[in-house]
Amino acid sequence: MTSSPHAPQSVAYVRTEDAPILPPPANTTGLYGWARRNFLDSMTDFSDVGSSVRSVLMILLTAFLLWFGISQIWGLIKFVFIDGIWSNPTGARREACLTQAQGGLLPNDQTVGACWPYVAANAKLFIYGRYPMAELWRPNLVFLLLALGLVWTLWSRMPYRKIGAALMLVVFPMVAFVLLTGADLSAPKAFWYVWPLATAILLGLGWAGGKGMGGEAVKAFSGAFWGLGLFFAYILVFALAATMNWGLNSVTTRDWGGLLVTLVVALTGITASLPLGILLALGRRSTLPAVKILSVAFIEFWRGVPLITVLFMSSVMLPLFLPPGTSFNDLLRALIGVTLFASAYMAEVVRGGLQAIPKGQTEGAQSLGLSFWETTRLIVLPQALTLVIPGIVNTFIGLFKDTTLVSIIGMFDLLGQVSSTFADSSWATPVTRPTGYLVVAAIFFVFCFLMSRYSMSMEKKLRRGHAR
Numbered sequence: 001m002t003s004s005p006h007a008p009q010s011v012a013y014v015r016t017e018d019a020p021i022l023p024p025p026a027n028t029t030g031l032y033g034w035a036r037r038n039f040l041d042s043m044t045d046f047s048d049v050g051s052s053v054r055s056v057l058m059i060l061l062t063a064f065l066l067w068f069g070i071s072q073i074w075g076l077i078k079f080v081f082i083d084g085i086w087s088n089p090t091g092a093r094r095e096a097c098l099t100q101a102q103g104g105l106l107p108n109d110q111t112v113g114a115c116w117p118y119v120a121a122n123a124k125l126f127i128y129g130r131y132p133m134a135e136l137w138r139p140n141l142v143f144l145l146l147a148l149g150l151v152w153t154l155w156s157r158m159p160y161r162k163i164g165a166a167l168m169l170v171v172f173p174m175v176a177f178v179l180l181t182g183a184d185l186s187a188p189k190a191f192w193y194v195w196p197l198a199t200a201i202l203l204g205l206g207w208a209g210g211k212g213m214g215g216e217a218v219k220a221f222s223g224a225f226w227g228l229g230l231f232f233a234y235i236l237v238f239a240l241a242a243t244m245n246w247g248l249n250s251v252t253t254r255d256w257g258g259l260l261v262t263l264v265v266a267l268t269g270i271t272a273s274l275p276l277g278i279l280l281a282l283g284r285r286s287t288l289p290a291v292k293i294l295s296v297a298f299i300e301f302w303r304g305v306p307l308i309t310v311l312f313m314s315s316v317m318l319p320l321f322l323p324p325g326t327s328f329n330d331l332l333r334a335l336i337g338v339t340l341f342a343s344a345y346m347a348e349v350v351r352g353g354l355q356a357i358p359k360g361q362t363e364g365a366q367s368l369g370l371s372f373w374e375t376t377r378l379i380v381l382p383q384a385l386t387l388v389i390p391g392i393v394n395t396f397i398g399l400f401k402d403t404t405l406v407s408i409i410g411m412f413d414l415l416g417q418v419s420s421t422f423a424d425s426s427w428a429t430p431v432t433r434p435t436g437y438l439v440v441a442a443i444f445f446v447f448c449f450l451m452s453r454y455s456m457s458m459e460k461k462l463r464r465g466h467a468r
Helices: 030-039 049-082 116-121 123-128 137-154 161-181 189-211 216-243 259-284 289-303 307-321 330-356 359-367 372-387 389-409 414-423 432-462
Strands: none
Touching: 116 123, 116 432, 123 259, 123 414, 137 161, 137 259, 161 216, 161 259, 189 216, 259 289, 259 330, 259 389, 259 414, 289 330, 307 330, 307 389, 330 372, 330 389, 359 372, 372 389, 389 414, 389 432, 414 432
16 A cells, blocks of 8 residues: 555654753752652652651651661760770779769769770780780780781782681691690590501592592592591691690680680681581582481581580580590580581581572583582582672671670680679679670671671672672
8 A cells, every 4th residue: 555645744853952951850959859868758749648648757757766876876975985984093993983972983973984994904804714814925926827817818919818728727726726725735545546547548548549440439439538538637737736845834725715715616616617518518419318318417407406505415415425534625515516506507508509500500511521529619619609608607607606605614705704704893883794795795796797898898709790
């Protein structure tokens, strides 16, 4: 069908000049625009009664929350800084934080805030516990080495970070153990016969399996023997370092306390639970029935038992299963219990990351000729761990805060050490307890906040490929 030559022809309108730039609407700029965006609905219509009521309620709720937040922050600042007692020129104790009417040195009209002389007097207990004063250079050196090692390992701009990580994982634990305890310990004579022989057998089986021409199963068992052999060799070297005489005075773990115990338990649990959790997650997804059943049983058992029960059992029940006269260090019990407990939760976090990896990643690796373990180590695990960084760090933070439960077995961590000072009548004041708990909360917040911020930066750096 053709159009008639006499039909009117339509001509499309084409703008030859840019449209004029108009100012933004008045209700989106200035104070009114800010209030509308933050306090009111985006579709607020004051001609509608329902919308107006809802907007008024939102304004009142926001104003109340602002008032409540500001009042709480101001109260904390006032208690800590403005009304806090900072000086104690007379060297008094509880009197420095009491008014004259209460038997102290402060004017009756003064509002008493945080008692910082109490914190200064007990600072050594808060950090080191009952560690001998003459030997404090040893934990201080451990703290310094720990800080330098963490900076070297975690800061992306530092050179040779892999070497730093290896030193922190292998050398630092032995150095810290020797410095903190003084070493020169005794080991059963049977250890020196059984352990080197077991190490040699495991390493020999791993070497023989690696030289063999078997399939994937042989390679897997060879890798397992190599791993166990190296672990046994590390324990053997650790035992040699622990039984040598380094010329240091012995300090038992019962004299440890405060922040020292908190860091030892937390760092040991964090360092050991991650690789153990990865192995458990891989075992739970294994096609080998025995490996899968053992992994599932381990994970479900430890996830079904509260940590406080685990620590109680390690302190009270474990000695009942040991030969008579066998002593088991209380701190070592706590370290083992916390590590096993945290590894079960870590395994589920890692398993979530493994399940999030598309099957095409594995198939693509297999098409390139990569074996199962090469695919897992080079393709699957790096992506899975990147996806679950928030869950991993969340487990670390929870573990760090759960170290306060070691007081159930008589270990005085930071919270337990601070709580023990409340029984000291020489510092008994109405503000002593709030001040002590405030110090504990501040220390825990700093450590947990730093872990959280570092994990956010790592997540942002490693997930650039997922950015939109």
